[in-house]
Amino acid sequence: MGCASSIHISDRVVYQSGKESDDSQQTNTTPAPGLLIKPNAIKNTFTQVQFGPMRLYEDHLEVLLVFAKEDSQNNGFCWACEKANFRCNVARTPEAALECFQEKHHDLVIIDHRHSRYFDAESLCRYVTLLYQPDREEASVMPLINAGFNRRYVENANMMACYNELLQLEHGEVLAQFKLRACNAIFTALEQSQEAIEITNEDQVIQYVNPAYESIMGYQQGELIGKEIIEVPKSEKNKPDLLETINSCIRKGKEWQGIYYAKKKNGDILFTSYVSIKYSGDERVQAESQTDIQSSKHKDRRKGSLDVRSTTSRGSDGSSQRRHSSMARIHSMTIEAPITKVINIINAAQESSPMPVAEALDRVLEILRTTELYSPQLGTKEEDPHTNDLVGGLMTDGLRRLSGNEYIFATKQPHLPSHLAMPLSLNDIPPHVAQTMENEDSWDFDIFNLETACLKRPLTYLGLKIFSRFGVCEFLSCPEATLRSWLQGIEANYHSTNSYHNSSHAADVLHATAYFLCKERVKQSLEQIDEVASLIAATVHDVDHPGRTNSFLCNAGSELAILYNDTAVLESHHAALAFQITTRDDKCNIFKNMERNEYRTLRQAIIDMVLATEMTKHFEHVNKFVNNINKPLAALEENGESVKGILTSPDNRILVKRMLIKCADISNPCRPLELCIEWAGRISEEYFAQTDEEKRQSLPVVMPVFDRNTCSIPKSQISFIDYFITDMFDAWDAFADLPNLMQHLDNNFKYWKGLDERKLHSLRPPPE
Ligand code: AMP
Numbered sequence: 001m002g003c004a005s006s007i008h009i010s011d012r013v014v015y016q017s018g019k020e021s022d023d024s025q026q027t028n029t030t031p032a033p034g035l036l037i038k039p040n041a042i043k044n045t046f047t048q049v050q051f052g053p054m055r056l057y058e059d060h061l062e063v064l065l066v067f068a069k070e071d072s073q074n075n076g077f078c079w080a081c082e083k084a085n086f087r088c089n090v091a092r093t094p095e096a097a098l099e100c101f102q103e104k105h106h107d108l109v110i111i112d113h114r115h116s117r118y119f120d121a122e123s124l125c126r127y128v129t130l131l132y133q134p135d136r137e138e139a140s141v142m143p144l145i146n147a148g149f150n151r152r153y154v155e156n157a158n159m160m161a162c163y164n165e166l167l168q169l170e171h172g173e174v175l176a177q178f179k180l181r182a183c184n185a186i187f188t189a190l191e192q193s194q195e196a197i198e199i200t201n202e203d204q205v206i207q208y209v210n211p212a213y214e215s216i217m218g219y220q221q222g223e224l225i226g227k228e229i230i231e232v233p234k235s236e237k238n239k240p241d242l243l244e245t246i247n248s249c250i251r252k253g254k255e256w257q258g259i260y261y262a263k264k265k266n267g268d269i270l271f272t273s274y275v276s277i278k279y280s281g282d283e284r285v286q287a288e289s290q291t292d293i294q295s296s297k298h299k300d301r302r303k304g305s306l307d308v309r310s311t312t313s314r315g316s317d318g319s320s321q322r323r324h325s326s327m328a329r330i331h332s333m334t335i336e337a338p339i340t341k342v343i344n345i346i347n348a349a350q351e352s353s354p355m356p357v358a359e360a361l362d363r364v365l366e367i368l369r370t371t372e373l374y375s376p377q378l379g380t381k382e383e384d385p386h387t388n389d390l391v392g393g394l395m396t397d398g399l400r401r402l403s404g405n406e407y408i409f410a411t412k413q414p415h416l417p418s419h420l421a422m423p424l425s426l427n428d429i430p431p432h433v434a435q436t437m438e439n440e441d442s443w444d445f446d447i448f449n450l451e452t453a454c455l456k457r458p459l460t461y462l463g464l465k466i467f468s469r470f471g472v473c474e475f476l477s478c479p480e481a482t483l484r485s486w487l488q489g490i491e492a493n494y495h496s497t498n499s500y501h502n503s504s505h506a507a508d509v510l511h512a513t514a515y516f517l518c519k520e521r522v523k524q525s526l527e528q529i530d531e532v533a534s535l536i537a538a539t540v541h542d543v544d545h546p547g548r549t550n551s552f553l554c555n556a557g558s559e560l561a562i563l564y565n566d567t568a569v570l571e572s573h574h575a576a577l578a579f580q581i582t583t584r585d586d587k588c589n590i591f592k593n594m595e596r597n598e599y600r601t602l603r604q605a606i607i608d609m610v611l612a613t614e615m616t617k618h619f620e621h622v623n624k625f626v627n628n629i630n631k632p633l634a635a636l637e638e639n640g641e642s643v644k645g646i647l648t649s650p651d652n653r654i655l656v657k658r659m660l661i662k663c664a665d666i667s668n669p670c671r672p673l674e675l676c677i678e679w680a681g682r683i684s685e686e687y688f689a690q691t692d693e694e695k696r697q698s699l700p701v702v703m704p705v706f707d708r709n710t711c712s713i714p715k716s717q718i719s720f721i722d723y724f725i726t727d728m729f730d731a732w733d734a735f736a737d738l739p740n741l742m743q744h745l746d747n748n749f750k751y752w753k754g755l756d757e758r759k760l761h762s763l764r765p766p767p768e
């Protein structure tokens with residue numbers, strides 16, 4: 001009902017959400033554990049009253065005697081009050097009585113009605129009253145009841161008679177009033193509840209609905225009260241005998257829980273409910289809590305609402321509580337996403353499952369509810385610090401440890417190369433540079449030769465060659481000069497001072513991308529627009545990379561982290577900056593001549609691929625690829641059926657492109673050994689530089705194992721391959737058939753293992 005944690009009811013009423021206490025009435029001086037109590041509610045001594053699951057604390061009764069003058073009857077009540085330990089005030093005039101009452105709000109007012117010449121008792125009557133009226137027993141009490149009196153007391157000054165009268169009042173009228181106040185508090189809570197609640201009698205006649213119910217179901221309270229419960233035709237969703245099942249269950253005093261369908265006012269939307277129905281007290285009433293899974297109206301309000309069972313199912317065992325909580329939580333998801341359908345199917349299966357199965361399904365539901373569906377659970381830090389640091393460094397946004405120390409990574413204006421106007425076309429490529437690119441279509445192509453030959457600007461040269469091979473200019477209807485300026489503009493915005501994330505890495509990823517695009521399966525799956533998007537995405541995917549990880553930027557409070565809300569900071573920046581550079585200047589706008597819709601599609605694909613390089617989503621992308629592509633392909637091939645549908649569906653093409661750029665991005669462990677070692681040295685150096693800077697700036701050290709004084713590079717590579725590379729390339733190889741890459745990966749892994757077994761920390765063994 002959502003009230004347990006937040007509702008304060010009144011000074012003297014406490015809601016107990018735990019087990020019901022057996023003792024119905026007791027005097028106590030300390031509050032029971034687990035109660036919600038307003039601190040000033042419990043005075044030194046008080047009466048404790050159990051009312052359903054509520055425990056009410058009543059302070060000493062306050063009695064007001066309105067007697068015009070002191071006499072034996074007046075004194076009889078005064079003594080009786082003292083004996084009963086009630087607080088007593090005496091007023092001699094109606095004015096004094098009113099003033100006193102307004103201040104103290106007495107539980108009981110006793111008015112002397114014997115001498116009407118002193119004051120008019122009827123007009124003074126308030127709240128609980130006792131009439132004192134001698135010698136007129138024969139007269140009807142009706143006028144007095146009409147005036148608001150509850151009881152008539154015939155003159156009797158005997159102290160015990162007064163005392164007994166007071167006790168009867170305390171345990172009758174006053175107690176009833178006290179419980180009624182608690183009822184009002186409960187209804188106030190129901191009114192505030194964000195769960196829809198409906199109370200009916202056993203004939204299904206609605207007695208109460210709360211505002212959440214009105215709003216979810218689309219009815220006004222007036223349209224429902226006194227009417228029969230709105231039932232969905234039996235044929236629609238509810239089992240035919242559902243209401244009978246519920247009734248027979250609650251008739252036996254048991255609680256019924258399950259899925260229930262009701263119809264909204266607009267008729268066409270079914271309202272799926274999780275219902276908890278139970279008798280309440282002596283009255284045969286049933287209460288149900290409903291949560292609309294199809295209307296989003298209540299989405300925000302319902303956030304944080306608690307389990308209705310906390311108030312309706314006391315005494316149930318813990319596992320059933322858990323089942324209900326997961327149901328309630330899942331039902332508060334408002335979108336009909338595929339995952340919602342899966343969850344609903346599981347919910348329905350739980351209904352008819354034995355408890356062990358239902359509990360196992362509960363655990364499944366818990367997992368399905370998380371967003372980290374694809375991230376494996378890691379062992380403890382002690383078990384594998386290298387993996388732990390890599391995962392922490394690459395897969396989090398640095399939220400683990402925050403520092404007040406601010407490192408500002410300035411977002412600067414994109415860099416414009418001075419040599420932009422330099423005449424350069426494929427024909428202008430210097431022969432020695434051209435020579436290094438001769439085998440650029442081979443996996444064993446040596447990017448570092450090209451890097452040296454072209455003075456660390458390999459992206460433009462390799463880009464020109466590869467883009468030309470794939471007919472990119474023709475596809476974009478763009479002159480080669482524009483492509484050249486664009487490549488130069490993009491390359492100029494890579495930081496040549498980074499040891500790893502420089503334009504050679506971009507050129508390497510472009511090379512791997514082009515290589516993968518030539519694989520038969522990839523060609524069958526992708527269209528030319530996908531190929532063009534892939535080549536452009538690879539070229540720009542790390543543009544303006546600062547040589548620091550996302551975690552670092554978040555910890556440092558960099559401008560970029562603030563701009564992108566600590567979420568996919570670098571990847572968002574690479575994609576956004578790439579389009580800024582491209583579209584700001586017509587001279588390098590390769591998209592300028594594209595038809596608007598085609599441009600939108602291409603842009604979308606490029607952005608999606610660049611964002612897919614974010615490592616926090618690594619396992620999501622790999623698993624989606626395996627589940628949606630690898631597995632169905634294997635099944636179809638086994639049966640000799642056509643795989644075209646799987647390969648070319650728009651959704652799967654997106655998954656193929658994501659996997660393609662991811663594999664290209666971290667393909668360095670699959671390169672020939674010498675290249676692999678060089679990349680490992682470069683990435684390690686970049687991580688070391690980050691650790692150095694973190695220490696210098698007193699920032700949290702994101703990957704402590706990457707400390708240049710202590711790091712074991714072989715261990716870090718073994719962890720990186722084990723954790724990120726092996727499974728991904730197994731899947732990619734199964735799809736694209738890459739035996740040479742797998743062979744290199746195997747060799748390289750053995751190489752790192754060999755060094756590690758010799759306890760070497762360096763990239764290479766020392767010279768013999
Ligand atoms: P990107 O920044 O787009 O290149 O994403 C790839 C991530 O993998 C980067 O964070 C790199 O630091 C990381 N990475 C790539 N190669 C290696 C490697 N050999 N060892 C450790 N981390 C690597």
Ligand code: ZN
Pocket residue numbers: 505509541542613665
């Ligand atoms: Zn990269």
